[in-house]
Amino acid sequence: MAVNVETLEKLERKITLSLPMAAIQTEVESRLKKLARTVKMDGFRPGKVPMNVVTQRYGYSVHYEVLNDKVGEAFASAANEAKLRVAGQPRITEKEGAPEGEVAFDAVFEVYPEVKIGDLSTAEVEKLTAEVDEAAIDKTVEILRKQRRTFAQRAVDAPAQDGDRVTVDFEGKIDGEPFAGGKADGFQFLVGEGQMLKEFEDAVRGMKAGESKTFPLAFPADYHGKDVAGKTADFMVTLNKIEAAHLPEVNEALAKSLGIAEGTVEALRADIKKNLEREVKSRLLGRNKQAVMDALVAKAELDLPKSVVQAEVDRLIEGARADLKQRGIKDADKAPIPAEIFQPQAEQRVRLGLVVAELVRANNLHATPESLKAHVEELAASYEKPEDVVRWYFGDNRRLAEVEAVVIENNVTNFVLSKAKVSEKAISFDELMGQA
Incomplete structure (x- = not known):
């Protein structure tokens, strides 16, 4: 049966759901009979409570429960039939004037938007580069000396x-x-x-x-x-x-105290350079990824589902409360936090999430098992026992999901950079590290 979907505005839709009262009543009676076998009530032995007593005590709540379940099933079936991608939870209200023997409901809800991504070859991205020079190594050596003064x-x-x-x-x-x-x-x-x-x-x-x-x-x-x-x-x-x-002299004794097996100043400087290059790579990736995402969002057209934005606002508020609690703020869970201060951030996050998801879907930029393994191995490389770190990541699906999200972001970044007008800009090590 065709489902009639009414467009209210932008992403808001309405479906009318009709349910036969007989089917609801049959299910209510079935659940009450099941309940009567186990319910405990004063004056009656378990399983011997009369049905009229069970119905009087539990009839309303069971009827409400059945109605909720049936409406939920009807909505899911109708949305699936109409091939709708529902965003958030529907608002369901009973409708007057249903045919005899039926009960009708209006379900008002939002759908996910169609995301139109413009021509990425016209997007402009400034890609930052930076090098670890001798001055950066010298500065790090001085920091290490100060820590041991x-x-x-x-x-x-x-x-x-x-x-x-x-x-x-x-x-x-x-x-x-x-x-x-x-x-x-x-x-x-x-x-x-x-x-x-x-x-x-x-x-x-x-x-x-x-x-x-x-x-x-x-x-x-x-x-x-x-x-x-x-x-x-x-x-x-x-x-x-x-x-x-x-300050200690820069010599073999300092190198050995810092865990350099060879115990030479040259090996100490090489180790510092390796660590700084890893940090530079990470920071450049973060800065360039942000530039790419900004350019990508600027090329996209879409309407935002209000329900998804509101859910993100709620999540940000909960995060802020958790942060206050961690700082020892009394009654942090009751702290008045105005939702509007998180509105722009929530909108930006939802917009970016939808645009990235569309780009990933349209260009098959999903994380492959091989790319996941390679990224985890790269993360583990700086640890003393990399194989233990690899096992740690692969031993928990949540940790692996976080890695997957990063790999997808990197895929999106590389894809956009391959299409866009990219101009490189060299910046100093200090500027990248926020020390300029």
């Missing part, structure tokens, strides 16, 4: 300078009144490394052990301590001790 007390008359570790007592007041977190004794920090606000560091830099100083400090308007944000405090600081940093 030791400190020794300076002479009494030596002023504090960048790189020194200082021990101070301080107290701050706002309008002559102390404030929470404004006082500490025996407090240590490294000068010139941004651990303290700039005005605090500037005041301590150049002081000698045993000296005291007072100075004003203006807290930024966005300071994490809301009670003092945007206010100016008067601080008194006393410098108790200055310790100069000693």
